[in-house]
Structure formats: C-alpha cells, structure tokens
Amino acid sequence: MPRLILGIESSCxxxxxxxxxxxxxxxxxxxxxxxxxxAPFGGxxxxxxxxxxxxxxxxxxxxALSKIDGGLDAxxxxxxxxxxxxxxxxxxxxxxxxAMAWAKGxxxxxxxxxxxxxxxxxxRRDEADEARAVPPFPYVALLASGGxxxxxxxxxxxxxxxxxxxxxxxxGEAFDKSGKLLGLGYPGGPRIDALAAKGDAxxxxxxxxxxxxxxxxxxxxxxxxxxxxxxxTEGRPTTEAAMADLCAALQSAIVxxxxxxxxxxxxxxxxxxxxxGGGVAANRGLRARCAQLCAKSGVQLYVPPIAxxxxxxxxxxxxxxxxxxxxxxxxxTLSPYSRSPDVVRGxxxxxxxxxxxx
Ligand code: KG4
Ligand code: ZN
Numbered sequence: 001m002p003r004l005i006l007g008i009e010s011s012c013x014x015x016x017x018x019x020x021x022x023x024x025x026x027x028x029x030x031x032x033x034x035x036x037x038x039a040p041f042g043g044x045x046x047x048x049x050x051x052x053x054x055x056x057x058x059x060x061x062x063x064a065l066s067k068i069d070g071g072l073d074a075x076x077x078x079x080x081x082x083x084x085x086x087x088x089x090x091x092x093x094x095x096x097x098x099a100m101a102w103a104k105g106x107x108x109x110x111x112x113x114x115x116x117x118x119x120x121x122x123x124r125r126d127e128a129d130e131a132r133a134v135p136p137f138p139y140v141a142l143l144a145s146g147g148x149x150x151x152x153x154x155x156x157x158x159x160x161x162x163x164x165x166x167x168x169x170x171x172g173e174a175f176d177k178s179g180k181l182l183g184l185g186y187p188g189g190p191r192i193d194a195l196a197a198k199g200d201a202x203x204x205x206x207x208x209x210x211x212x213x214x215x216x217x218x219x220x221x222x223x224x225x226x227x228x229x230x231x232x233t234e235g236r237p238t239t240e241a242a243m244a245d246l247c248a249a250l251q252s253a254i255v256x257x258x259x260x261x262x263x264x265x266x267x268x269x270x271x272x273x274x275x276x277g278g279g280v281a282a283n284r285g286l287r288a289r290c291a292q293l294c295a296k297s298g299v300q301l302y303v304p305p306i307a308x309x310x311x312x313x314x315x316x317x318x319x320x321x322x323x324x325x326x327x328x329x330x331x332x333t334l335s336p337y338s339r340s341p342d343v344v345r346g347x348x349x350x351x352x353x354x355x356x357x358x
Contacts, residue, residue: 003076004068005324007317008061010093011085011113012147013044015056017064018313019075022321024122026314028067029307032056035187042180050088057096064313072104079320082110083337084147090336098334108330109323111316114340117143117277118154120308120315135273135302142262145278146172151216151265157322163265164216171254171280174220178227178250182243183236192247193283199248204230206253216261223253251285259289266299275302281309
C-alpha cells in the first residue's frame, strides 16, 4: 500500500485539506473558499480569515478523510502549511494538525507554502494528469499568486534557488487591486481574465516596468497607479467593450512581464524547462503567452491544472513527503512564519554560498 499524507492548508483565504499518496495521486481534495467573507472589503481581512478558518477547519478535514477507505486510520503522516501567510490563519491549521498528529501518534511535518506551489506540477488528479509529462530536475518555476511573484530554479524536492522576485506588488495583487479600482469585485484576477478575452489590448497604452533590462525582477505597483490615473482622467469604462479593452491591456502588461522574464531565466540558467504555479498561473493569457515564448525559445512548458495552481491541500501533502523522507519531523514547538525566509520585499536576498568545511 502506498503511504498517504493528509495535507492541511490555511495560510490565506482558503481552508483546505487533501489526501495524497506517495506517487502524487490525489485521493481527496476539499477547499472551502472565503471569497464571500472578504468580497465586501475588496481584499482579505486577516481577522475574519482566522475566524472563518476556525469554523471551517474541522468540517473540511472530516470531508477529506471521509473520501478515503479507513479515514484517519489510513493516514501515515500529516503535513501542514507553516508559512508564509497570515499568522492568525496559519495558527488554525497548525493547531488542528498538531492535535490530530499527537492524538493518533502520527508524524507531523511543516511545509513552506511557496515550496508546495513550486512542486504542484507533480500532483495527479485524474487521467489527464496521469498522461501529462512532468519535468525532470532542475527546472525554472514561475510562482505568481496573490501574495508572491518570484522565479526559482528548482533543483530537487528540497533544493531551490531564488532567481528574482517582485520589488513591490505581487502579480495577483496587481490584478486584484486594479479590479477593485475598476469596480469588478474581489478577486479581480479571474474576472479580468474573462473580460480580457473579449478585449483589444492595443487600445489602452500601459507601462511595462523593468522590461528593458536583463534582471529577473518584477514591478507591478506602477501599473496599478496607471490604472488609477486612467480611471481619474477617463472615468471607469461604461461599456463592456471599453472595460474589456482596458482589462486586456492590463492583463497583457502583467503577463508579458511574467512570461518574458521566466523565459529569460530559462536562458540565463540554461535550463530549458518552465513550470507555472500559483493562482495567477490559472490566467489564460499567461498560459498562452508562455506557450508562445517557450515555443520560440525551445523551452518545454509545464502547466498544472487550475485546481493545482490555486491554494489547495494536495500540494501541501505532496511537499510533505519530501520533508517526511528527509526526517524533518516536527515537535510541539512547530510555529508559523508570516514571511518566507528567502523572499524579501524590495530586493532579492542573495543566495549564500555553502560555508567552507572546517
Ligand atoms: O495561489 P493563490 O490561490 O493564493 C495565494 O497564495 O495568494 O492565488 C490567488 C491569486 C489572486 O490574486 C487571484 O486574483 C489570482 O490568484 N487569480 C488569477 C486568476 N485566478 C486566480 N489571476 C488572473 N487570472 C486568473 N484566471
Ligand atoms: Zn498560494
């Protein structure tokens, strides 16, 4: 019998639990979204997120376990997101995971949320996933979500190097904040994606920051300001066609930057494999632009299904196997962290060389 891990995720606005086997097969995957809770505020409210996780965490875990034979008795280990994320939100998942692990005598492992996104490509949800090729190591990965936008070289299940990241807003933040300015509701990303498909990007000129240099850094805050200026001077578009054009221009600016720099990273590192991850990887424009640039540059593109891009418990369970096999079993002191140790806003933290042997 392959080993099974229960993965629990509560870093932001999704309470999620899933059961995954050691081959990456997803046996159960339950996600309770809090979009309705945060939509009236146009963004995630940390205090409300923590409270909603508290209400949802037990039912979500129970539902996931009810989908596998043997329920909790069939589980070999528990993996839980440690961070980065909202502290109050993370604590809910951590405490639930600890309680279950100690009560059942199961090993517990803490998982980095960003690392989980970077390896979600290996999840096998259905026959289409089984047929999909997975990349060999190393590969370049673009992680674009609501809280993070960064490019990594992923060398093995436990070894990655940060190549570049955003200096200010994350790509998802640029979608969501612009969506709010345009009165499109929360989250703006999926709505802008749908409208952009019907629009003409060339109708509205928007800036493409940091596009003319060879750095792998992004900057999206100027784009949000440009949308704000546009709304100030022109007003919000009043017809669906005008709104679609503005959304197409906005999406094209974000996507161009993400795709161009990701392919540039593949060239710089001489790694002809690009993997997409994070909620923004659900964007159709990004998928299309990456496919176009990758084909031109001889880079193989690997795109997970949408359920594996947005926050989910399955990616946490899968990343948990690497922690478990490395013997990184947590004790009662396992605690959350709000920021990733290697991602700092404003500049890329240099990867330190390995210390010289003494
Ligand atoms: O990875 P994720 O589910 O949560 C975080 O870890 O942040 O990403 C959520 C982000 C949101 O900003 C949302 O607007 C964006 O992903 N998103 C999209 C699309 N679907 C989700 N952005 C653009 N196009 C989409 N289709
Ligand atoms: Zn995420």
